[in-house]
Amino acid sequence: MTSPDWHAPAASGRLDATVTLPGSKSLTNRYLVLAALASDVSRLRRPLRSRDTELMAQALRQLGASIDDATSTASGSPDWIIHPATLRGGRPVDCGLAGTVMRFLPPVAALASGPVTFDGDEHARVRPMAAIIDALRDLGVTVEDEGRGTLPFVVEGTGSVRGGRVVIDASASSQFVSALLLAGSLFEEGVTVVHDGKPLPSLPHVEMTVETLRDAGAAVDDSEANTWRVEPGELLPLDVTVEPDLSNAAPFLAAALAAGGRVSVPDWPGHTTQAGDMIRDVLDRMGAEVSLDSRTLTVAGDGRPSGIDVDLHDAAELTPVVAAVAACADGPSIIRGVAHIRGHETDRISALSRELGGMGVEVTELDDGLRIDPAPLRPSTFHTYADHRMVMAGAVLALRAPGTVIEDPATVGKTLPRFVDLWQGMLEASEG
Known part of the structure; x- marks a missing residue:
């Protein structure tokens, strides 16, 4: 059973928020x-x-x-x-x-x-x-x-x-x-x-x-x-404390670059085997200012991401969010090395091609990834295919496309049940 559609919020100004995330x-x-x-x-x-x-x-x-x-x-x-x-x-x-x-x-x-x-x-x-x-x-x-x-x-x-x-x-x-x-x-x-x-x-x-x-x-x-x-x-x-989920942090950090402003995530580990840690390097290459201070990671951006040519083979779960930022960039991007995500919760390459295309972005499916040529985003109904990462990608895009509706947002409960609340809280904190 799908959940009611989500009229995802657009950014009304620069972001300024701290988002605390649950474990990996x-x-x-x-x-x-x-x-x-x-x-x-x-x-x-x-x-x-x-x-x-x-x-x-x-x-x-x-x-x-x-x-x-x-x-x-x-x-x-x-x-x-x-x-x-x-x-x-x-x-x-x-x-x-x-x-x-x-x-x-x-x-x-x-x-x-x-x-x-x-x-x-x-x-x-x-x-x-x-x-x-x-x-x-x-x-x-x-x-x-x-x-x-x-x-x-x-x-x-x-x-x-x-x-x-x-x-x-x-x-x-x-x-x-x-x-x-x-x-x-x-x-x-x-x-x-x-x-x-x-x-x-x-x-x-x-x-x-x-x-x-x-x-x-x-x-x-x-x-x-x-x-x-x-x-x-x-x-x-075992008696262990679970690190925050760094892949779930990706859309919040990406929001700072896509919409402009600053987002911080506390308790970021200094050493980790989580593939999501790669988001720091990716956003840095796309023009963000990235800093890790006292176990708090902060990303700041101006709302004008740069295009990127990136191999996400080792952190393929970041592909939907990186593709969303690339759709907002000042030039084309290529995401490589992720042919295997066709067998994830959905065929993520085809799903991203369809949904970004529906928002006006020119997308070319490659054997192992995507080429994304940005264009002014137009609002649409963003379909999620029972895939939590697609919900996150749609939320990033909605920041730049007022009126975007995200289908079945509750599917994000697979890894982050409170995603919608945390996302809206990030925007409310920025407005305050």
Whole structure:
């Protein structure tokens, strides 16, 4: 069911706001998986509460974990207390449209006792899954998918996985590598994952997986290109605070450049494996003033972005927001290296081409990205295709196109349920 359309606000003047964001979806879901597999009770502080993370928590409960709220004095939302799972099958897993759930949990389900059925939203049934299904079969796991290579499918859990070396083509999603690594320490022989294919997309996400595994005491060797080894052994319980989601910060920071003004995001990490950190460099290259001071990132702009030629292969989730800023620029832009986003929540390349074109922008679809030739923006109904990043892109464009209407804004609940409130609060604070 879609939500009512959103008459997204235009900027009435220069922005001047500070926006505090909840935790990273990518980190929250990795920590949830590791905590469910750990040897004792874990605590996640300031986790993101969104559709994707709630789906992950519920899926892990289906597999036997206990995940409960706990009072937190340090954040506005409860912490999560995770009692590790005695993995069991027999209960279905609803993946929704969450790539992390549909890809991270089949290797976990293989360790369960009994069959586990995976299914999700209609759009989820076209997302590529063959790489993880084939990898599990190579490791001795039975998976029934009727030859589709997509949802729905059944993992026949036997309580153990042999493990060992497996070669996969993860060029469609780095999540396939992360999925095997997260569960690999509980395989009898551990796991060695070798990627054989086109360059791995979003490599920082694999680096994030390696770092979170090490946080849980796993022995991981990533010294060889395109090869990762996790030794067998127990995972230690976690007590971690989740960093803010830097990809969710992107539209707010981009607003300062697209509309003019200043936007700050506190608690920006000095060191991070989040791919969204790349937004600092991208906006700097597009003419913004970017500064990180006392863990607060500030972006200031004059409303006249410069065109850019940028490879977003390692941070492809930034593509919709960067494309929106490029549509407001003083010259053409090219976004490269993101062919794999055709298999994300929607075909993001085609979706951006259609929606930017509907606002008067000339867009050329490339084999691996987009060329964007700016033009004066005209308001339109901006369709979002059940894709949270499209909502964010539409909000940036609406700043420059009064009268823009964004379809189904609630789909942004996948990663940031309070996005609309935070966005309108940013503009209200600027007016004050």
